[in-house]
Amino acid sequence: MSSPAPGLREQRKARTRKAIQEHALRLFLANGYDATTVDQIASAAGVSHMTFFRYFPSKEAVVENDEYDPLLVDLIAAQPASLGPLAVLRTAVVDGIREVCATDREALLARTRLVLTTPALRGRQWRNGDATQRLFADALAARADGEVTFALRVLASAVLGALSTALTTWVEGDGVEDLPSLVDRGFDALAHLDS
Amino acid sequence: MSSPAPGLREQRKARTRKAIQEHALRLFLANGYDATTVDQIASAAGVSHMTFFRYFPSKEAVVENDEYDPLLVDLIAAQPASLGPLAVLRTAVVDGIREVCATDREALLARTRLVLTTPALRGRQWRNGDATQRLFADALAARADGEVTFALRVLASAVLGALSTALTTWVEGDGVEDLPSLVDRGFDALAHLDS
């Protein structure tokens, strides 16, 4: 699972990847996503057009970061067996968000704002949401040694909906509100859908 | 709200639009979405490349149909004032789906399958989901003469999640199950998220 070997080659690759991603985000935030071309990003990162696409399958992919998913899966697996699936997701997601906010708050805010204000990226984000939903449902089923049921999938979808609503509200308020609290309120709303 | 005038011009436009859409779906289903070019669709419909984009803003847009949205909004507005928001959405959505299934079942199945199996279209569908969520929340708020609250947005998101899970399950089972029943089960799951 860990990197094969910290050889010179691997180091260079990691550095190049990071450079491309950082320059891309910088240019997107400065000039807008659509107004930034892949050629500009590649030039800024000191690589060619083709190398960009060897590191990222598309211009959209450079924005997303799946690094949070494993964190959440771990948190789900770590919940006590006595909790029901909704409580599990609530604790795991709120804790996960809290942790990310503690270290990456500004970056998360900037990136989420970028995604929400760029139509092409919004679509991409939701496509990821589909994968994340499966991830959640799988993790919940594995924790209970059961199968992925229809109800579990609905639960995972609903939670993602609440999470995305919380993120949207957070960005619309320019990050003034506390994101973990907003997410928690989202779970409250889920728990009392008929009010 | 109705068409401005049934002049010759409007008739031709409607016919062209329909021709483009039908040829596009036919070609997508026959050869796949990615393997079908806009030029092919335009040629099949007897128009030029440019005319295609004058009728549809993108290749993806030709697949989606927003015709169901107004139906749902009407159904939401028509619910008795005594019902809570979740019950309103449940009745409206299940009735709407039932109506669509009664008339368009095969087309809906084919189109949904196409969307779910084409990554580019999946993203688009979810982007629409974002707009639909606002639509639902607005309709609910308008019905209650209130504002769009955070809880209403979460509710709308959760319902859309359940709906999309039902659609996915329906397509995965090749349309054997009854879609309205699946959607109803989705609402059941929403009403008992902690089980």
Next chain:
DNA sequence: TATCAACTGTTAGTCAGTAACACTTTGTCC
């Protein structure tokens, strides 16, 4: 050091989507 594999750049191509301009058709006003 010699060799092989991996990495990269160059070139040239496809396809989605846009802009500009000229041409045809339709609705309308005398």
Next chain:
DNA sequence: GGACAAAGTGTTACTGACTAACAGTTGATA
């Protein structure tokens, strides 16, 4: 019925995302 403005369409040419092929370079390895 004919002139005129507006709407609709096709042609051409362009940008930008993305891919395939090939050649050159650089890191790993013996």
